[in-house]
Amino acid sequence: MxxxxxxxxxxxxxxxxxxxMKRLLIALIPIIIFSIYKNGIMxxxxxxxxxxxxxxxxxMILLSVFTSVLIxxxxxxFILKKQKKQFxxxxxxxxxxxxxxxxxxxxxxxxxxxxVVFGSIIATIIGKMLFGGFGHNIFNPALIGALFxxxxxxxLIASRGGYLxxxxxxxxxxxxxxxxxxxxxxxxxYDTIINEFGSWWNYFLGxxxxxxxxxxxxxxxxxLIYLILTKVIKWQIPVIYISTVFVMTLIIGLYxxxxxxxxxxxILSGGLMFxxxxxxxxxxxxxxxxxxxxxxxxxxxxxxxxxRFLTSYPEGVLTAILTMNMLVIIxxxxxxxxxxxxxxxxxxxxxxxxIGLSISFYTAYAIQPKEEGDDRVTILDINQINDNTxxxxxxxxxxxxxxxxxxxxxxKITKIDILNQNxxxxxxxxxxxxxxxxxxxxxxxxxxxxxxxxxxxxTALKLMVERVLEENEKD
Amino acid sequence: xxxxxxxxxxxxxxxxxxxxxxxxPEIVYIPLVNHSNFDCKCLVSVGDKVLKGxxxxxxxxNIELPIHASVSGEVIGxxxxxxxxxxxxxxxxxxxDFKEKQAEFNGVKESITSYSKxxxxxxLKDCAVTGMGGxxxxxxxxxxxxxxxxxxxxxxCEPYLTADFMIAKLKTEEILEAIxxxxxxxxxxKGIIAIKEGNSExxxxxxxxxxxxxxxxxxLVDNIYPMGWEKHLIKKILDVKYDKLPSxxxxxxxxxxxxxxxxxxxKKHTPISRRIVTITxxxxxxxxxxxxxxxxxxxxxxxxxxxxxxxxQVRLIAGGPMMGTCLDTDELIVTKNLxxxxxxxxxxxxxxxxxxxxxxxxxxxxADLSPALIREYKNDYNKLKHLHPERCIECGLCSYVCPSxxxxxxxxxxxxxxxxxx
Numbered sequence: 001m002x003x004x005x006x007x008x009x010x011x012x013x014x015x016x017x018x019x020x021m022k023r024l025l026i027a028l029i030p031i032i033i034f035s036i037y038k039n040g041i042m043x044x045x046x047x048x049x050x051x052x053x054x055x056x057x058x059x060m061i062l063l064s065v066f067t068s069v070l071i072x073x074x075x076x077x078f079i080l081k082k083q084k085k086q087f088x089x090x091x092x093x094x095x096x097x098x099x100x101x102x103x104x105x106x107x108x109x110x111x112x113x114x115x116v117v118f119g120s121i122i123a124t125i126i127g128k129m130l131f132g133g134f135g136h137n138i139f140n141p142a143l144i145g146a147l148f149x150x151x152x153x154x155x156l157i158a159s160r161g162g163y164l165x166x167x168x169x170x171x172x173x174x175x176x177x178x179x180x181x182x183x184x185x186x187x188x189x190y191d192t193i194i195n196e197f198g199s200w201w202n203y204f205l206g207x208x209x210x211x212x213x214x215x216x217x218x219x220x221x222x223x224l225i226y227l228i229l230t231k232v233i234k235w236q237i238p239v240i241y242i243s244t245v246f247v248m249t250l251i252i253g254l255y256x257x258x259x260x261x262x263x264x265x266x267i268l269s270g271g272l273m274f275x276x277x278x279x280x281x282x283x284x285x286x287x288x289x290x291x292x293x294x295x296x297x298x299x300x301x302x303x304x305x306x307x308r309f310l311t312s313y314p315e316g317v318l319t320a321i322l323t324m325n326m327l328v329i330i331x332x333x334x335x336x337x338x339x340x341x342x343x344x345x346x347x348x349x350x351x352x353x354x355i356g357l358s359i360s361f362y363t364a365y366a367i368q369p370k371e372e373g374d375d376r377v378t379i380l381d382i383n384q385i386n387d388n389t390x391x392x393x394x395x396x397x398x399x400x401x402x403x404x405x406x407x408x409x410x411x412k413i414t415k416i417d418i419l420n421q422n423x424x425x426x427x428x429x430x431x432x433x434x435x436x437x438x439x440x441x442x443x444x445x446x447x448x449x450x451x452x453x454x455x456x457x458x459t460a461l462k463l464m465v466e467r468v469l470e471e472n473e474k475d
Numbered sequence: 476x477x478x479x480x481x482x483x484x485x486x487x488x489x490x491x492x493x494x495x496x497x498x499x500p501e502i503v504y505i506p507l508v509n510h511s512n513f514d515c516k517c518l519v520s521v522g523d524k525v526l527k528g529x530x531x532x533x534x535x536x537n538i539e540l541p542i543h544a545s546v547s548g549e550v551i552g553x554x555x556x557x558x559x560x561x562x563x564x565x566x567x568x569x570x571x572d573f574k575e576k577q578a579e580f581n582g583v584k585e586s587i588t589s590y591s592k593x594x595x596x597x598x599l600k601d602c603a604v605t606g607m608g609g610x611x612x613x614x615x616x617x618x619x620x621x622x623x624x625x626x627x628x629x630x631x632c633e634p635y636l637t638a639d640f641m642i643a644k645l646k647t648e649e650i651l652e653a654i655x656x657x658x659x660x661x662x663x664x665k666g667i668i669a670i671k672e673g674n675s676e677x678x679x680x681x682x683x684x685x686x687x688x689x690x691x692x693x694x695l696v697d698n699i700y701p702m703g704w705e706k707h708l709i710k711k712i713l714d715v716k717y718d719k720l721p722s723x724x725x726x727x728x729x730x731x732x733x734x735x736x737x738x739x740x741x742k743k744h745t746p747i748s749r750r751i752v753t754i755t756x757x758x759x760x761x762x763x764x765x766x767x768x769x770x771x772x773x774x775x776x777x778x779x780x781x782x783x784x785x786x787x788q789v790r791l792i793a794g795g796p797m798m799g800t801c802l803d804t805d806e807l808i809v810t811k812n813l814x815x816x817x818x819x820x821x822x823x824x825x826x827x828x829x830x831x832x833x834x835x836x837x838x839x840x841x842a843d844l845s846p847a848l849i850r851e852y853k854n855d856y857n858k859l860k861h862l863h864p865e866r867c868i869e870c871g872l873c874s875y876v877c878p879s880x881x882x883x884x885x886x887x888x889x890x891x892x893x894x895x896x897x
Contacts, residue, residue, distance in 0.1 A: 002788045003803045004821045007882050009871035010796040011483065011634060017828045017878040093828045135829030234834060288834040288847050336845040336862050 015231070021095050023232045027223040028101065028278075032061060034219055035212040039109045039165045048167040057212050060116050061104050067120035068100025075129045094134045099123040102142030102278060105213025106271060106318065107149060110160040115153045119145040139325045140285050143318050150315055163209045176209045177269045178308065186309055187256050187369040193265060203268040214274040217267075224277045234286055236293040237300075238276035242267055244301025248360040252309070255364035272304065275317035285325045289335030291345055295352065296331055299324050302356045309363045376460065377467040388414075389472070395464035398456035399423050406468050413442050413465070425454035434458055438465045445469060477707050478841045479699030480872055482634055482797070488762045489637045489755040494645065496749075496766045497779060499546065499573065503770025504556045504566035504808045507532045509540050509603075510611045513564055523550045527577040528745050531567050539600050540613045544569055545748040545769040547576040556772070556808045559793035561800045566808065569770070580744055587652070587741040588659040592618075595660045595741070602740035607750065608639070608703070608730030609794060611812040614737070623725035624665040625657060626712060627734055629677065630696060630703040633795025636815040638751040639731050640677060641764045643670075646735055647680055653738035655688050666691040668731075669708055671698045700797060701841055701870045732814070750811060754780065756818035758789045767809045773816055774805040788821035797871040825880035836873035836883050842866045846873035850886035856897055864890035 036057045044054035072094060076082050082090050100120040107116065123145025131137040150157075161169055163176050177197055184192060194200060197208045206216025214220075228235045246263045253262030267273065280286060280300055287296050300320050307316030338345040380392040389408040394401045399422035407415040416435045429435070432451050438461065441448050445466050451458040507515040512534045519531045525544040532542035548571045555563040590598075598604075599615035606612040608628065627650075631639040643650065658666045666688075670677050672695040681693050694712050696702050702711075705728045709715050717723045729737070736747045748769055755762035760781035767776055783789060792799040793807055793816060807816065836846040844867060852858040864887050873883035 001783050001786070001805070003791045003805065004788045004801070005803050006790065006801050006822070006824065007874075007885055008792075008797065008799060008801065009875050009884070010790060010792050010799065010801060010817070010819060011875070012880065013480075013876050013878075015878050016825075016880065017831055017833075020831075020833070020878055089826065093826060133829070135831055283831045283833045286832070288832050288837045289845060290834070290838060293834075332845075332848060333858075333861070336848050339843040339845065340863065 030219045043167045064100040064104035064120045068124045069096040071124045072096035099141035103145040106211045108163040109165045119149040122148045186367045214271045220273045233281040237297045240297025241276040241300045248305045251360040252364040271317040287331045292331040292335030391468045395460045397460040423457040428454040482700045500771045505770045507565045543746045546571040548572040587656040598740045602746040604736045607732035620722045626728045627668045629670045629731040632700045632703040638753045638814045649738045753815035758818040771809045773807045790819045792817040828879035835876040839872045846883045849890045853890040
């Protein structure tokens with residue numbers, strides 16, 4: 001009888017790294033299918049896109065994945081010089097598909113195909129292979145690629161429609177929920193924020209503008225549950241990350257008289273859920289210990305809130321994750337030390353809690369609701385002559401500033417004098433006697449229709465009169 | 476929550492109502508080894524006639540522990556034979572005369588519970604009572620201090636092994652008598668027998684007799700590996716933490732087979748000459764527990780009980796699957812600390828995969844270490860010292876859970892060496 005030698009233990013858990021990676025892919029499949037449907041097939045069905053245009057998401061995904069696999073293969077063959085059998089063994093456990101796949105899922109639909117390819121190459125080579133390949137990278141490779149694409153080509157992508165697919169370009173007035181929120185200075189009502197995009201269902205099911213893989217929170221949630229049950233990811237990270245953002249935005253919301261829908265909306269917006277479930281949990285670039293993962297999630301949450309509220313920088317989640325990636329080495333050592341002495345956790349934990357709460361309250365205080373027309377109408381001066389009050393005012397029109405004097409007598413507008421205007425369609429304003437309409441109907445000013453041949457001009461004039469009426473009310 | 480994993484059991488195949496006593500061998504090989512002492516002194520020469528139980532060697536240092544002959548006969552040589560850790564060690568060869576002649580013993584006049592502590596310790600020394608769960612640690616050293624509680628480890632958390640189970644079942648009354656005596660002699664308040672929850676057969680067996688011993692209680696512990704580890708038992712049963720040794724908190728933990736050896740020492744003033752060994756595994760024709768003379772070469776026993784199932788290759792493991800050693804031959808010598816021999820199917824070696832930093836080893840380590848980090852820094856003393864690899868108990872769970880099938884335990888062992896070098 002021949003006796004085989006091996007190092008112990010002689011029974012082993014049956015799970016392997018390759019099986020884990022397979023389950024990760026399985027979790028992504030519904031999201032991939034949905035992104036191809038929502039940004040492609042659905043558009044073809046509703047007539048917003050031609051057949052070839054509808055293929056775009058599928059082509060983007062295939063291209064990105066194909067590129068990362070090809071580039072990694074070439075790198076391993078020519079630069080690491082692993083040939084034939086060695087190549088096969090190395091490549092089998094290098095999992096080349098992931099940088100390309102995750103990269104494309106966080107990009108906007110209007111990213112040029114060549115930019116997707118570039119991004120995939122950068123993700124693979126700079127994000128992964130130059131660090132030493134699988135297991136050795138410090139930064140999430142897909143996010144390195146995404147950072148490259150959005151930084152270099154952000155303006156180009158925006159000019160082609162940004163995150164809006166062919167169906168959304170017509171129906172949605174501003175870009176993504178977060179851009180819209182930012183325009184409102186982060187304060188609004190259920191109507192102005194949620195209903196702007198349809199309803200909660202749209203947020204949850206994924207029929208809102210966003211990166212092609214990020215929008216369906218329902219599918220991401222299902223993936224999260226699957227990944228936790230099958231022990232694929234470090235679940236503490238997404239749970240703590242999302243909870244931190246929830247708590248911080250809850251504080252901000254409550255301080256500004258907005259209800260529990262506000263933090264819920266924040267969680268369902270942007271790249272947060274996708275980032276928390278798929279990118280922050282990348283095992284190679286996240287902390288090893290459970291307590292480290294808690295710190296990581298807290299840090300991610302705080303950074304994301306800072307980026308969303310206190311900067312105008314887009315891609316807050318992406319940046320937050322890359323920043324925390326840098327700190328993982330320190331977090332790991334802290335995590336290992338805490339195992340022996342739980343008291344060592346108290347100081348960093350209290351510090352983080354303090355920072356998080358301070359940021360929340362500062363932000364809550366610092367943001368101011370936006371008033372419609374705030375910056376469009378400027379009251380230059382107010383004069384009293386006898387019983388006339390004269391408002392000297394400018395408003396942003398279609399072709400530039402419109403300058404006017406609005407005269408009040410006994411709290412009623414009696415005259416509007418236009419001092420200066422550069423409006424191309426002023427003829428329409430005159431033909432429709434618009435200024436007289438504004439004066440005659442000043443008591444129901446919001447009911448006044450705008451002039452259809454000069455919408456922007458008439459809107460500006462109406463706004464100007466409304467603001468002045470408001471101002472007059474105050475005295 | 477104690478760290479650990481619910482591993483497979485695979486114990487049914489070797490459990491039975493009785494034990495086969497393997498016929499005594501013609502030659503026994505007594506290793507000149509005790510615990511960490513691998514070059515014990517030989518006190519006999521070729522040609523000497525020895526009795527069963529006479530001293531043929533002793534430890535080579537300050538610890539007083541003799542080595543005994545397990546049969547009567549003639550010393551015919553000294554050879555190197557395979558020990559359970561995979562090393563070849565010097566053994567005294569004794570040709571069995573099959574007369575089983577032993578030193579005269581006139582019986583005990585007094586009750587064993589009335590022995591003085593000095594006499595107790597002397598008996599433990601003279602009869603070379605050592606840890607039979609695998610450690611081979613001289614038991615008397617554990618009893619030198621003041622003690623207040625004894626925990627009897629009948630958990631046997633390693634899969635496949637059932638030797639402790641069998642001796643607990645077959646020698647229940649003797650074991651309880653010994654525990655009672657130990658408690659009386661050492662003036663202990665508490666005596667607790669720890670068995671796994673789910674081990675209803677043993678629970679019922681003990682409960683039959685516990686009525687006579689009001690000071691001894693039975694505690695059921697979690698069915699996880701490594702529940703049999705001292706620190707886990709003490710934490711679970713007494714909710715007590717200690718730094719390095721249980722004696723810091725006046726606690727002693729003994730394996731249940733060792734308790735039986737103590738019984739023989741107290742009652743008959745003799746060292747044990749045989750032990751139950753679980754010979755089991757999927758590639759064995761008839762897995763079972765066998766009572767074997769110390770010094771027997773296990774290949775003889777395996778052949779006697781039916782031998783191997785048909786296979787090109789098998790894995791032969793001394794000990795349990797988690798902490799046992801894989802050997803390249805079956806000419807392994809049975810020693811007091813050999814609890815089992817496994818014969819498992821051969822396996823395809825795993826691919827080399829890089830550590831993906833998944834954190835499973837970190838989450839599972841019973842000693843609260845971070846094996847993945849220790850592995851990363853295993854050659855860097857300055858970073859390593861904060862990770863305390865010296866606390867590793869080598870249970871093997873880190874390697875068990877690793878999805879990349881990395882030899883994590885091996886890396887931590889290397890790190891331990893690095894710490895010792897400084």
